[in-house]
Amino acid sequence: MKTLFILLFVIKFISSKPTSIVLWHGMGDTCCVSFSLGGIKVFLENNIPGVYVTSLRIGNSTVEDFENGYFMNPNYQVEYVCKQLAADPNLKDGFNAIGFSQGSQFLRAVVQRCGHILPPIKNLISLGGQHQGVYGLPHCGALMHPTCDYIRQVLNYAAYDSWVQDALVQATYWHDPLDEETYINKSIFLAEINNELRVNKTYIENLNNLQHFVLVKFDNDTIVQPRETEWFGFYDPGQSKKVVPFYETRLYVEDRLGLRKMHKDGRLVLISTEGDHLRFSDKWLVETIIKPYLLN
Template sequence: MFHLLPLTTFLLIQRVLSTPLSTPDPLPLVIWHGLGDQHDAEGLHSVGDLAKETNPGTFVYYIRIDDDGGNDRTATFFGNLTLQLQKVCDDLASHPILSTAPAINGLGFSQGGQFLRGYVERCNNPPVHNLVTLGSQHNGIAQYQTCGATDWFCKGWQALLRGNTWSNYVQSHLVPAQYYRSVNETTGEASEEYLEHSNFLADVNNEREEKNATYAKNLASLENLVMYMFEDDVTVIPKESGWFAQVNATSEEVTWLKDRTIYKEDWIGLKKLDEKGGLRFDTMPGGHMTLGDEDLKNMFAKWFAPPKTSWVQALNQVQEIVEL
C-alpha cells in the first residue's frame, strides 16, 4: 500500500536529491624522502605542489629529522632508526593539523617507504589511510649502493660498513645498514647475524621468533598499501624488495611475497590486508626514482583523491527523513 508523504517531508527529500554530491577535503599527505635528500629540497616540494594541484586543498607535510636541511640530509645516512622513527611518531602526533585529521595519506620515496611502514606498525597516530611506497626496500638490500667517483660523503660511510655491518656501532649509527638483510646461503632465508643484530628491518618485518601482534594489526588497518617497483632499477639490489620479494643472489630466482612465510603466516598483516583487497603491486618505468609529472599526477589522483559523497549516502538521508 502506498502512503502519501506530508508536503514538508516531500520538500526535504527534494532538497536532498537536488543538492550536488559534495566532495570532502582531501586527507593530509605526509611525505618521507629518501637517502641523500632533505625535507626542504626544491625537488621534493615540487612533488608536493603536484599533489596539491591534482587534489586541491591537500595539506602536505614533509617529514624531517632535523629542521636544518643539511642536518636532515645527514640524518638519512647517519642515525639510529629507532630514535628517528620515534621522533617522527611524536612530531606527527603533536602536529596541530595532522593530529586533528581523521586520517592521513603517506608517500615514501625509496628508504622513506619502509620507514613510513614502520611508522604505521609502531605508532599509526594519526592513522594512515593509504600508504604508497616508491622503489622502497621492504625486504631489505643485499648490497649497498655504488658511490659516485667524487661522493666522499658516501664513500666515508661505506668504509665504516666494510666487515662491520652487524656491529652495535654500525647498527645504531648508519642508516642503510639497519635495513641491510643477509641470508643463509644454504637455506636462502635470513641469516642468524641479521636476525640477532638488525636494529630495524628484522623487527618491523616481524622476522624474529617473538612476533609483535600490534605490527600486524596496524598494517592490516590500512585501506591500501601500494608498492611501486621501478622496472629498470639498478640502485636498489634487489629491486624486487620493493614488492617484499626475496631474490637468490646466485641463481637470481625470485620468491614472490605470496610464496613466502611472512605472507603465509601473516607476520605483519599483509595477508589480511590482501584478503580485503588492499595490497597493491605496481610498476613505474625507468630507473630508481625517475618520476615524470604525469606518472605522479596519475598516482595522486588514484590514491590520494578525496572520496565523493555517494548516492547510497544520499538515499540513506532520504530514508532517515521518511522515518521521522
C-alpha cells in the same frame, strides 16, 4: 533560512576538504628544497586544491635532515616522527602517507609502532621502498664516490656490528641472505619491524587498519638490490642469485605482518613502472597515485 543555507555550505566545504598528506624522503634527499621533496610538495598542492602537505624534516635544518638520512638511528627517527605527527593539528582528521625509497620503510614503521595512537592513516604509498632490505649498494644515491665507497665497504664487512647498526642508517636495513640468523638477531630496525624474531600483534593490527598499502617497484632500478624488495620479495636464503617473489617468502607464508590477508582483500596493491630508482613522470604520478589514492 539564509543562516541554515550558509551552515550547510560550510559543513559541505569542511567535509570535502582533501585528506592531508605526509611525505618522507629517502637517502640523499631532503624534506624541503625545490629539487627534492619540496618540489613534490608543491606539485601535490597544485594538483589537489586545498590539500595540506607536510614533508618531514628530521632535525632543525635541511642540512641536519640530509645528514640524518645517513647517520641517525631509524628507531630514533621513527619516534621523532610519531611525536611530530601527533602534534600536527592539520592531521587530526587522518592523513595519507608517501614514502620515497628508505622513507617508505620508515613510514611503515610509524604505522606499525604508532598507528594506534595517531589519527587514522588511510593510505600508505611506498615508492621504491626496501621492505625486505638490501644486499648491495651500487650507487649510493646523491653521495660523492669516496663516501659511497666507505659506506659500501663498512656494510660488506661489519653491517651487524652494534656500533655500525647504531651509527649508519643503511646498516639497519642491510639483509645478508647468506647469514639469515645474524640478520634476524642483529638487525636493530628492519628485522624487528618485519616481525622476524617474534611477532608483534600490534604491528599487524595497525598495518591492517590501512585502506591500502601501495607498493611501487621500479623495473629498471639500478640502486636497490634486489629491486624485488620493493614488493617484499628477496633472495632465497642461503644464496644471493635467485630472487623469490613475495608470496614465497617467509613473511608471506607465515603471514608475519598480516600482508597475506591484505593481499587477498585487494588492499595490498602492487604496481610496477619502467625507469630507474624514483624516476617517474608527472603524468604517471597523477594517474597512478593521486587519482586513485589521494583524492579522498
